[in-house]
Amino acid sequence: MEDVLAVYTRPRDPDYPLVCLDETSKQFLAETRLPIPMKRGRPARCDYEYERNTANIFMMFAPLEDWRHVKVTDRHTAVDYAHVLKELADRYFANAKTVVLVQGNLNIHGKGSLYEAFPAAEARRLVERFEWHYTPKHGSWLDLAESELGVLTSQCLDRRIADKQTLDEEIAAWERDRNANHTRASWQFSTPNARIKLKHLYPAI
Template identity: 75%
Template sequence: MTPQRRRWFVTAKQSAVKKYVVKLSLEERERLDTMIRVGKHPGWKLLKARILLKADASEAGQGWSDSQIAAALDTSVDTVARTRQVLVEEGFEAALTRKHSPRSARRRIFDGAAEAKLIALACSSPPKGRARWTLKLLETAVVELEIVERASDNTIGRTLKKTFLKPHLQKQWVIPPDANAAFVAGMEDVLEVYQRPHDPACPVVCVDETSKQLVAETRVPIRAKPGRIARHDYEYERNGTANLFMMFAPLEGWRHVKVTDRHTAIDYAHMLKDLSDSHFPQARKIVLVQDNLNIHKPASLYEAFPPSEARRLVERFEWHYTPKHGSWLDMAESELSVLSGQCLDRRIPDKQMLIEEVAAWERTRNRDHVKANWHFTTANARIKLKRLYPAL
């Protein structure tokens, strides 16, 4: 473009200022200011917001020309002019919306019908010999099935991202069986325990366990500083594993974590003895809720103690079990999840440090009397989990 032609073009665009005058209300200016300050919007939308604020010819605005705005925001005069025009002709909301034009140079590869077929394909079983769909596999399949003539894995990834589909990832769930009387009997038994009023003489205590791999650093990590996260070397030294028993009394706001070398019937029996004689010695009876692990039985007490002592401890507890595939009913499992996220999600080199770190976490939670706010009841279960109940 020649200099003369460019000057004519700019003059023509500036003349559009008189035709499409931007005048924003105080509420609209405040909304645009908030949008820019927060920054949680696409770049093109923030650009339009800045253009409108600078083009605003009201008393609160600056009333810049198109060329001034284009130079300040490093954009084109065309973009500024179009934004003005859309605001005046179609309104404030339209000026902040990106519309797909059928005349645009970039044609959409996946329209409504093709996009639906792609989603159905991504949700189907993967090809034989593959564990799951990948973007490359989908790229090949959509062409072979004549869904589209051509597509890149990047295009497929963007299309699936809109629907939150990630076929290359797989989550595992504990899926309860349908129409299973044993499951609903165990579930309703535990839910009945949780609905009992608080009785300090008969505290409800949930028990669960997890393991923690002990890992030591082989090189000193680099601390975090402004603009850079902490750095840990990928190499590490394995120092075995430790077992953690979680004892959680949800109505008391109390929990205790016992760290042991192993997870055997003997360890479990000694944990119950501590729970009975050290933590709740004055309780008339301890209402015990736990999952169906093979060592979670009164028999474990007989393996660890003489018959008279084992019988005494058995009588100290009221035994309740979550059903198989229903361990989510154990509140200790939720408390273990909190422990893992707040304390264990890092490299811990040895058992002694694990004990100290877990004890510090435990003291803070007990000091604040953090309780469990359980809302799921038997009435809820009979409605929301109706498919689990046998049909009569």
């Protein structure tokens, strides 16, 4: 926990950008029968049957850059995760010396995922492009990308969405608006706060 909190106190450095990463899933609920439109004296009617599908959503959030990017994938696998890291390293932060990466400790959030997706030399190159930091077990709330996913969910995803194309379009519009307005994260929690409020988590000496 204190490792992540210390990372958050570092000043902005374009050579070492801070990027937080998290993911969630979204269920599609597509109509299987055409709804009956509203008529005078009768509300619109929708059949209770619907088709379920899911997609995975990766949130990349650089809080000191006022930047976020959301990538929608069909699955949530080590290979999908590895390609997200490659995009961060080679597309979005190609000029950075090292990307400071904060993420949860899921089983796919490791260097081994890069070796599953790419040849060894390429995987090693990508491993060395990152400085790896993990939130503790049951401490995913320390990942600022999780907070940004919460905003995305409440502002954009908290309703029925029928298919991946619609999801992509809605998320892209949300992302453009947040980035254009330079929307920032307001993080107030610090190591001194943790040592007081979470004292029970520390060993007694």
